[in-house]
Amino acid sequence: AQxxxxxxxxxxxxxxxPVLLRCNYSSSYSPSLFWYVQHPNKGLQLLLKYTSAATLVKGINGFEAEFKKSETSFHLTKPSAHMSDAAEYFCVVSPLLDTGNQFYFGTGTSLTVIP
Amino acid sequence: EAGVAQSPRYKIIEKRQSVAFWCNPISGHATLYWYQQILGQGPKLLIQFQNNGVVDDSQLPKDRFSAERLKGVDSTLKIQPAKLEDSAVYLCASSLGVRGHQETQYFGPGTRLLVL
Structure with missing residues (x-):
């Protein structure tokens, strides 16, 4: 189950x-993992993705995430928060199945940045 | 490169009325997804197409929702009749759809539906 x-x-x-948004996953298969950001009244924008290459993944806008298989985690970090980072963030796991790709979303983390 | 296009951006209807949403995926993308995102929740997959065939529609409320992708390019999602609980953002996404390869989804701006 994923x-x-x-x-x-x-x-x-x-x-x-610093910003730390935590994500843990469960997957029966070696999954790919994604972080998306959603600003108010906007669609989802891809921040970064892990697809079994380097475990430390760098994304847009200074964000990065580290895939830790032993901890089944894929936490999102940024060294210094900016006002424009205030948004909803979604962690997504995608196992590669014989039937094709499926995507499972987390419930989201709302990030507030205080001036 | 043009992204995923959706229309309309906003729609207000009364319950029991019908509504349709349109999505045009990124050119060359074989897989198209429709999601429902209720306020404060993550997106929920409604239906997934591979070209013009349905891959997964297990969470589509088929008594009132329908979707088609007749020519394997753009797609329409219809609700008939609408209920109050259908108020949500309807997101369309697409991916290349290459079998056996890990895909990345690209999302459109969404259609915000309010049912009164």
Whole structure:
């Protein structure tokens, strides 16, 4: 079975401080993992993805995530938060099955950045 | 490269009325997905097409929802009749659809539906 757990529904940080959004996954197969960001009234934008290459993945806007198989985690980090980072973030797991790709979404983490 | 296009962006209807949404995927993308995103929740897959065939529609409420992708390119999602609980954002996504390869989904801006 596949599932994604985003451990925090809301995260609040001050501008200029580090961001940590946590994601744990469960997958019967070697999955790919994604982080998407959704700004208010916008569609989902791909931040970064892990597809079995380097375990530390760099994405857009200074975000990065590390795939830790032993911990079944794929936490999203950024060294210094910017006001424009305030948005909803979704972690997605995608096992590659014989029938093709399927995507399983977490429930999302709302990031607030305090000036 | 043009992204996934959706229309309309917003729609307000009364319950029991019908509504249709349109999606044009990225050129060359064989796989198309429709998601429903209720406020405060993550997207839920409604239906997945590979070209003009349905791969997964297990979570599509078939008594009121229908979707088609007749020519394997653009797609329409219809709700008839609409209920209050259908108020949500309907997201369309596409991916290359190469069998045996890990895919990346690309999303459109969504259609925000309000049922009164």
């Amino acid at each position: 599932s994604v757990t985003q451990l925090d529904s809301h995260v609040s940080v001050s501008e200029g401080t």
